[in-house]
Amino acid sequence: MTQRNYIAAAIANVITRTGSATPEGEAQVTLGTTGLYRLDAFQSGPLSEDTYYAIGGSLRQNEGYRDSGFPADKGGQVRANIVHDFDNGSIKVSGQYTNDHNIFYLSIPTADPNDPARSLDRYLDYFTGTLDTDQLRAVNIRYRDGAGQTQVQTGDLANGRHIRFGNIGVDYEGDLGEWHVSAKAGYTQGKNHFDALYSTSNPVDANAFASRYLDAAQGAFGAGVTGLGYALAGTGGQTTYDPYADSGLVVSAQYRSIVSKFYSGQGDLSVTRPFDTSIGRHDVKLGAYGALYGASTFAAYQNYLLQVAGNPNVLDLAAYGAGGSVQGYVTNNGALQEAASLNGGNYDGQVVALYASDSWDLTDRLRIDMGLRHEWYSYDGYYRVTQVADLGDATTLADDATRAFTGAIVTSSPKVRATNWTVGVNYDLTDNFGVYGRASQLEVPANASVTTNASGSLASTKARLFEAGIKAGFGRSYLYVTGFYTKFDPLNASFTAFYPTTGRSDQTVSFVGTAENKGIEADGALHVAGPFSVSGSLTVQDPKYLDFANTAGADATAMPCARRTRCGGIWNVRACRCS
Template sequence: MIHTKKEKAKHMKSQNKFLLSSVTLAVLTLINQAQAQNANEAPAAVPASDAVAKEIQQVVVTGVSGARGVRKIDSAFSITTASEEQLKSAAPSSTADIMKLVPGVYAESTGGQSGANIEVRGFPSGSDSPFVSVQMMGNPIFPPPTLSFFEGSSAFRLDDTIERVEVLRGGPSTIFSNGQPGATMNFLLKQGGDTPEGTVRFTTGTGSLRRVDMFYSGKISDGWYGSIGGFYRKTDGIRDAQFPADDGHQLTATLTRKLDQGELTIYARNTDDKNAFYTGVPLISSNNGHTISAFPGFDPLKGTLVSGEMRNYTIEAAPGKTLTKDLGDGRGLKATVFGANFDQKIGDWSVSNKFNHFSGDLNTNAMFTGNNPLSMADYTAAAIKSANSNAAVVAAAGGKLATSANTTFVHGGNVAADQQVVQAGLWAVEKKLSSFTDELRVSKEVGKDNTVTVGGYFADYSSRDVWYLGNSHLMTAVPNASLINVTLDNGVVVSKNGTDGNVFYAPVASYDGNNTAVFVSDEWKINDRIKVDAGVRHERQRVSATISNLMSGDTDNNPLTVYNNGTSMPNGSNTFIDRKDSANSFTIGGNYKLSKDASVFVRANRGHTFVSFDDLRGAGSQAAANDRSVLPTPKVSQYEIGFKTANSFYSAYVNAFHTEFDGIAFSQILANGTTLNSVSGSKGNGVEFELALRPLANLQLSLTGDYQKSEYRDNPATAGNTVQRQPKLQFRFTPTYRIPFGDNNSVKLYGTYTSIGERYADQANQQYLPSYRTIDLGVLASLGDKIELRLNASNVNNALGLTEGNSRLTTGGSGPINARPLFGRSVEASLLYRF
């Protein structure tokens, strides 16, 4: 055992040295093997398939200065790519769920299509995805990666218009575009070509899924090409809420003009999609959180507290003002994206310009669980005690103290004293977002094999918010819960139509921001083996907010109706907050080619993030917003060394990293409306790996994942604790076997074994989340060139894994809890026809 802090630090230092030594040894061994194979010209074990050949020649465009990109193997940074087929085989449940393909990233996608939490290795984040940017065609969809009740993946839907995705971690991303120091997820759309092609795909599955995808592309006229596609989908969801979980459609189009030594592509996408949002369900925690089991009568893999009874819920917003909201709207997306990419060679100059405009509503109408389950008797005892301790309530009751309670279901019938109940808020957040971004780059070769790129980036964005948080409802702790009324014997109304709590936070806010950045990068090919690059960026941001000041009031002027006493509402005045920041970023890296298809790279960078709209709201005043000790500009430094190779026998992408993070503000909204704020830094070491072995023709064995040791620093309350929500070890093993038969016919069998290590849901490391393992299976039958039949099954072993604890509480422990588990076993079947 480690008894002292000194011994613990020594032990941790030893572990880090061991990790880095192991990584160095592994990289050197692979380098030696690659050099030996190159020197001896060892024959490949199996002939290269089309897929392997494409991997070897894979060109990436994310994080590089030139529009024409660079071979993935020759890139001096960590990047993961996934083709259309790889995306379909992975069967992601949402856009965020794609991150399961990416080592060094952990995505909590169990909330449904929207509202994921995504963590990047070594980066301290508590919710949403502040260190993940989502791009389409190299343009950020919305420049700030995260806001409260918004994260980038919520603004993007997957369909058959996607050609591939590239996910860059760190590297040169601190210089280009919106300067994301964490991970950048860039979706590349299919574009028209000389040969017309189209597909139609029908999909069905668990939750009465009904989905149609269509796509068509081709040549319009000389030099002009186009594509169009989209989807329509409706499903009840794996967790049946008694109304459609997802209901919507999307349409995407591109228009490309081939130019002499250049290209112009215009694209547009319109999405109208409603998505249920799932939070925690009742569970039983034992062994201090290390053992999780089902709550009696509640299937944690399929059940949800949400029900048709509460779908249309009411908010008492102010005296004489009530609002009716629909949980069926969930966390949806109703938005339009329009953009254009222009690349042109003009003499010795290369010019590139990317712009896009995003406008849409990303509203939230969803349930957020509150306190842990308890019996009806315990609830009423606490309600009686609370009412009797409130002098104003007792006075309104004529001085009579309550001694008992009447508990009934909203739709009739008494509620038993031993009935387990929970409280959950039905929240409503209106969020109207708009943004415009533009990035211009000009490149020229200065001297032999030395290319200098100068560029500028501009972003303008806004958010218009109306929030109603709180609105607690009392309900049974069963799937598709029933609402409960509670009245005390002295006339006090604790719960009416299920509502047992006020709206505790109801700001109305308008936010505006703009960023301007200039950058310079230089790429120098020293010789046929060595290439180095470096870049610097200077960026300025200004953000402002007009936020309503709040007061507390009684919406019906009746102290006996305690559920709406103290309701938060605007008082008619506002607070204006404005802040300006500037920061510098840099990157430097190099790539050394060991052979044609093997290389090593090193990379160092320093990036930053700026304060967000929500930081301004949390500050509350101009003075607090300008206090850099409370709201610092976070800085992050990253150091990487990696090895890349791909041939017909094996592929290997291995990357060792060290991360240091200085100062980021955290906030957590508790069940009673209290907001906890803190500032912490972090540091971490680790290794990412993407390995594939092809010992036989048509057989591939893949292993991806990462090991990391990341902990907080700089804050005495959390220093030394493990960075929340991130497992030390996660990996995915995926065997794939293709069985060819006849002319262009084949069957591909594939599966994935996923292992996610233990984590903590909070900074204090009080909410323990156990490790879990899942198994996914799939089969793809290709019948000639025209027809594909696919069957995917997810979590076939029905693993009860938790992705999130109760984010409204600060501690874990044993007994009944609320937490968010994985979705249970689900199946999807699709039929695709090409024409």
């Protein structure tokens, strides 16, 4: 499942083996130097004459490639199916359950802003370091609901990308006279809980960072505030932390907690038949597809203050009086801003599609294939409206400007269509040489989740694709050379950008523009002798994004930390500037 904006994404493997008349089983244990322990097992065989079963699955745990202070990956899945063979086909019933966690690593700062010629490797190891920390195992994100009450979204960074889902499916393949019939149906339901720490900012000098908040702290906690200082989060300001005994830096990062419940039911029916005519042989396929699907989503982001180190401490920035007493906090248990972003919504979608294809062999050397698919989409969804709010906690500045639900929702029920087609030709000049070409149109409507996104665009992505090439084959040696050109007009894409209507730069908003890509690719293999061969591929291309715009005026060129910058000879992956 892949969804845009604040809906988390996950990928699951639904490919499985089937049984046969011969019983077989397999078990495998995998151990790794990263604390990896994995068990895979499989068993299959006959249940009765013409009926077979297969069941298998896996369990794993992995400490991870970087030291986060907790296991990076854990979980497993089980899959099973039963197949029954008929005289003219077969039917398979399958099921799957997956419950799996994996960590979401993001880039780490590498250049010291106080001296770009030096790296931060001595504080945050290039190869094993991460800003992920076991101190974010019990996160509380406070926000205001639509009724004006303060609520708490809890999070655990060790949760990672946690997907739980079940799937059942039925698959029939059979021959009815000269027609081959394929009928498939399935249903999936699950929940995806996503917890990750995003490296949204560069490290900064600790004193310079604290000075930004001194006036606001004195205004909130009184003239008795004589200065700001750092302490380990949650210690009441008593366990102080001196950044200058360390790197002299602090860094802020964003914790994102996203929950999505989803379902999907789909069915596909197709028939295929070959026809012989006076001008060649046709292999025609006709089909229909339908699906009902939907998701409910909730997302809350919170900005945290961290030590610049691997598995860092979470820090509080406290306001101290003349006697060293704590007058108040800029942060709240390490949170610089509670509910820095807040989103919620729900959508349901349906799609109906009709499709047809034909492979036409005019001669034994000339083939033309054609395909056409038309789709009708219908969406029904809403998103919850938010505004800036003060949660009213007089002990901290972190709640002064949070996102809050207003209680209002915005609904939409768009209907869209899409048409896709392709035409290709292949002509074998000789037994060793041939030429080929293809033209296609791809149209992808906006995802149904656009109805849960205030900044979403309903524009479809459309692309025209053209390619032509030559091929040569001599036994086990071959060469393909293909030139290609693709034009996206329009291209509906999502970027993290500055959004002027809210003044925020942490939102993923939709942009519509154009793009093109042209190039040439070669793929070949040379059989040397016996079992030895040399193979390789080469692609040269020139992709370009053009004239992207957002209907609300968001600026794609103002994306925070979205490009690499070379600072003093060191590449800083997330840096927009060197200091």
